[in-house]
Amino acid sequence: MSPSVPLQEMIRAIRSARTQCEERGVIQRECAAIRAQFRQADNGGRSHNLAKLLYVHMLGYPAHFGQMECVRMIASPRYSEKRVGYLGAMMLLDEKQDASLLITNSIKNDLSHSNQYVQSLALCTLACMGSAEMCRDLAPEIDRLLRASNSYIKKKAALCAVHIVRKVHDLGELFAPAARSLLAEKNHGVLHGAVVLITELCERNPETLERFRKTVPDLVQIMKGLVISGYSPEHDVAGISDPFLQVRILRLLRILGRNNEAASDAMNDLLAQVATNTDSTKTVGNAVLYETVLTVLDIKSESGLRVLAVNILGRFLLNNDRNIRYIAMTSLQRIVGTDHNAVQRHRGTIVDCLKDQDASVKRRALELSLALVSATNIRSMMKELLLFLSSCPLELRAQAASGIFNAAERYAPSQRWHIDTILHVLTTAGGDVRDETVPNLIQLITNTSELHCYTVHKLYRALLSDISQQSLVQVACWCIGEYGDLLLRGECQETEPVQVTEDDVLDALETVLQSHMSAPATRGFALTATMKLSTRITDNVDRIRSIVSIYGSCIDVELQQRAVEYNALFKKYDHMRAAVLERMPVIEKNSPGHTNGESTREAVKEVQPAKVKQAETLLPQQPASQVCDLLDLLGGSEEPLQPNPAVGSTLPVLPVSTSSTAGGDLLDLLGGLEPTPLTPAPTVTVYEKGGVTLTLSSEKQSDSGLTVTLTACNSTDSDISSFTLQAAVPKSVQLHMKAPSGDSLPARGAAKVTQMVALSNPNKVNLKMRIRISYTSQGSAFQDTVQVDSFPEH
Amino acid sequence: MMRFLLLFSRQGKLRLQKWFTPIPEREKKKIIREMTTMVLARQPRSCNFLHWKDLKIIYKRYASLYFCLAIENHENELLALEVIHRYVELLDKYFGNVCELDIIFNFEKAYFILDEFLLGGEIQETSKQIVNRCIESSDMLQERW
Numbered sequence: 001m002s003p004s005v006p007l008q009e010m011i012r013a014i015r016s017a018r019t020q021c022e023e024r025g026v027i028q029r030e031c032a033a034i035r036a037q038f039r040q041a042d043n044g045g046r047s048h049n050l051a052k053l054l055y056v057h058m059l060g061y062p063a064h065f066g067q068m069e070c071v072r073m074i075a076s077p078r079y080s081e082k083r084v085g086y087l088g089a090m091m092l093l094d095e096k097q098d099a100s101l102l103i104t105n106s107i108k109n110d111l112s113h114s115n116q117y118v119q120s121l122a123l124c125t126l127a128c129m130g131s132a133e134m135c136r137d138l139a140p141e142i143d144r145l146l147r148a149s150n151s152y153i154k155k156k157a158a159l160c161a162v163h164i165v166r167k168v169h170d171l172g173e174l175f176a177p178a179a180r181s182l183l184a185e186k187n188h189g190v191l192h193g194a195v196v197l198i199t200e201l202c203e204r205n206p207e208t209l210e211r212f213r214k215t216v217p218d219l220v221q222i223m224k225g226l227v228i229s230g231y232s233p234e235h236d237v238a239g240i241s242d243p244f245l246q247v248r249i250l251r252l253l254r255i256l257g258r259n260n261e262a263a264s265d266a267m268n269d270l271l272a273q274v275a276t277n278t279d280s281t282k283t284v285g286n287a288v289l290y291e292t293v294l295t296v297l298d299i300k301s302e303s304g305l306r307v308l309a310v311n312i313l314g315r316f317l318l319n320n321d322r323n324i325r326y327i328a329m330t331s332l333q334r335i336v337g338t339d340h341n342a343v344q345r346h347r348g349t350i351v352d353c354l355k356d357q358d359a360s361v362k363r364r365a366l367e368l369s370l371a372l373v374s375a376t377n378i379r380s381m382m383k384e385l386l387l388f389l390s391s392c393p394l395e396l397r398a399q400a401a402s403g404i405f406n407a408a409e410r411y412a413p414s415q416r417w418h419i420d421t422i423l424h425v426l427t428t429a430g431g432d433v434r435d436e437t438v439p440n441l442i443q444l445i446t447n448t449s450e451l452h453c454y455t456v457h458k459l460y461r462a463l464l465s466d467i468s469q470q471s472l473v474q475v476a477c478w479c480i481g482e483y484g485d486l487l488l489r490g491e492c493q494e495t496e497p498v499q500v501t502e503d504d505v506l507d508a509l510e511t512v513l514q515s516h517m518s519a520p521a522t523r524g525f526a527l528t529a530t531m532k533l534s535t536r537i538t539d540n541v542d543r544i545r546s547i548v549s550i551y552g553s554c555i556d557v558e559l560q561q562r563a564v565e566y567n568a569l570f571k572k573y574d575h576m577r578a579a580v581l582e583r584m585p586v587i588e589k590n591s592p593g594h595t596n597g598e599s600t601r602e603a604v605k606e607v608q609p610a611k612v613k614q615a616e617t618l619l620p621q622q623p624a625s626q627v628c629d630l631l632d633l634l635g636g637s638e639e640p641l642q643p644n645p646a647v648g649s650t651l652p653v654l655p656v657s658t659s660s661t662a663g664g665d666l667l668d669l670l671g672g673l674e675p676t677p678l679t680p681a682p683t684v685t686v687y688e689k690g691g692v693t694l695t696l697s698s699e700k701q702s703d704s705g706l707t708v709t710l711t712a713c714n715s716t717d718s719d720i721s722s723f724t725l726q727a728a729v730p731k732s733v734q735l736h737m738k739a740p741s742g743d744s745l746p747a748r749g750a751a752k753v754t755q756m757v758a759l760s761n762p763n764k765v766n767l768k769m770r771i772r773i774s775y776t777s778q779g780s781a782f783q784d785t786v787q788v789d790s791f792p793e794h
Numbered sequence: 795m796m797r798f799l800l801l802f803s804r805q806g807k808l809r810l811q812k813w814f815t816p817i818p819e820r821e822k823k824k825i826i827r828e829m830t831t832m833v834l835a836r837q838p839r840s841c842n843f844l845h846w847k848d849l850k851i852i853y854k855r856y857a858s859l860y861f862c863l864a865i866e867n868h869e870n871e872l873l874a875l876e877v878i879h880r881y882v883e884l885l886d887k888y889f890g891n892v893c894e895l896d897i898i899f900n901f902e903k904a905y906f907i908l909d910e911f912l913l914g915g916e917i918q919e920t921s922k923q924i925v926n927r928c929i930e931s932s933d934m935l936q937e938r939w
Contacts, residue, residue: 007899008899051902060808083936087902087906094816094817117928117931120928124909128913128914152928155918156913156918159914159916189918189919192920193916234923237880242920244873244877244920245920247873283876287873287875291870322840323841323843323875327872357837357839358837358840359840360843
């Protein structure tokens, strides 16, 4: 067949261009020439021109002006022009182009052409780029060709039908009968096309699937013929007779046998035969074996066959060919849920594959290894996984780290092991772990109180060696802050203690604070830890004080805020410092994936926002209510005003902390306490009738000033509303009633109403007060008066 | 089903592209770029299978050409390797010791051969001899007509 000279010359010219610019020039000239040729009337070189254009198109240059030429060429009576025309249509036209509709008629005509090669062109083009309309239009024609033509056309028609069914699902019904009859053909090409068509029909329509189940015996027959038959030169590939057809039949059998006992039984013998007889030295044989294994595992096969299948996969795992190992692991991954024990037998080989050079194999090995971790093999598996983590490619690190964490959480044999494992991961791959790791680890550490000493020692050592891994540094700072005293004590049972001085520890924390590698959140951790140490160490408190005051003018707002508050803790509230910086209580775990902060944050937020610096607090519920009461100053707290250990203590922060209005409120809170002495105020019950109790407490503000707080409580079973108090005092005393906290008293003392009254007694007369109580209960109004003659004073 | 077949040189120059689903031109260019980058970056003795989006990419290098075939997830990868090999054998038989230059200068023939072997993303003919015979007959027809 003589090559197209003009085409070859052009290609040579383009290839000899030395620069991109030169090439563009040549192509522009050629395209201009081609366009000119297209405009001319019919000449002998039309196919050459179009071929040239297609070459240019392949290089990436625009060629849309050739679309109409394709349409014209397809309509030409000459085969040579049709051939190139159809090729052009497949390359330049797709169903989205308008011009594609124009060739529908040509295709229709060519489908009934007398010459089979012309028919083949039409079929090929239809199967390649036929749109839904074209498919609907030409479907009956295809069906006709499926039934009555030679095998060359039949096989193409079958695949054309597949394309039609993919485009227009409803037309599947049209082709089902023809497909059925095609199974009787001897020609492999037709047979292959028929199997593909039936597969497509069955996958789309469950009813069709039911009908085609009856073909299982026929398929088994055909398959047997292929497997047992001797050498057939037409279809032999390395000793396997037509592996392409075998694989397709196996796939169809898989679909037909799924969830169906009868069909699965019918193919049992055949599958066993294929599995044992197929030569597995070459890729071809392995391809067939692979498909067999997939089929066996997917249908309702008997257990012996399943074992055979898994064993084949085991053999694949040991194969020298990397591709085969990869395939084996992919398949084992699919069945690790259902046939777990069978896969466990090959655990050793799988773990070895972690060390393979190839990234794809490594990925599969990692997934499979993580799936195989169990309580019995956790220690040895973890060793391998940690080894893998230190040398694995970057894209797998996050997956490996999170997989290791999950496995450790589920199967940790001891808490110390668990902590060690997490620390190991943080040291090796700290940058790739998820955000929740830090609070999770801290929560784990607080829960294992017996290992606090051990943990802080390990973390301190880790901190000394490397401060670049943020998660690790954050946890280390937190621990040193909390358990610094254990570190300084210099004795530890679990590990060799390190002799460290207070200066050393503060040095370490300061290094973190000042390092440019530390993220803002990490520095926050370090600052808080430094502050906490002020109550755990004895000698260097001044150093801490100076550190804290320096950061009071830090540019980072979060750090500055903290430093200012800590400063305040040193200066004005030194008496509270010890209690504020006490050991954290054990953190309860709410639920996996939730930080504890969520629930308590709601509770705290209800009252006033702030006082705890980070957005998410890890307070247990109890202190939260104390905080509420502490804030409820107007309520004239009956409880002693103890400083809340949780208030002001810093907690592990997640990078997503919203900066609260903490600072101001905290100071306000402490400011509110100032005038009030910390000794409890005595209260006197002045009235008790009908379930309503009124208590009174007073505080001396100044020489002549007194603040009286009245608290009312309702112990009946019904709510009280419109509760008001009125007070009268002797003439010389001035009285100022502040707004009451409310006017309704819910039943059974659920809430109280408080009212503050400011009294001024400059003449220092004997203080008496008459109080009128009025309220509504159960629809009726009540009123009562009580006289108070003596006020508790102190 | 096969989604596309690409042939490109070691320098990333495209020599053949066959798409079995309709894809806009711009998307095609993007895919070609991604494929060439991915495949050319692979180490010499690595696995021939890659994952890309929801497809499996099977690639094999023959002399200076990379054959890159994208198949759907449920297809048999080992068989895809055989498909690539079969196509190379067909080209070899037709051109007689095929090399990259043959495919450059006779690209339309390469397409014709491919169209006799694969159709609509599926294998059309499993016999080498039949495919060769058909190509020869078509060529003779082109001569005459």
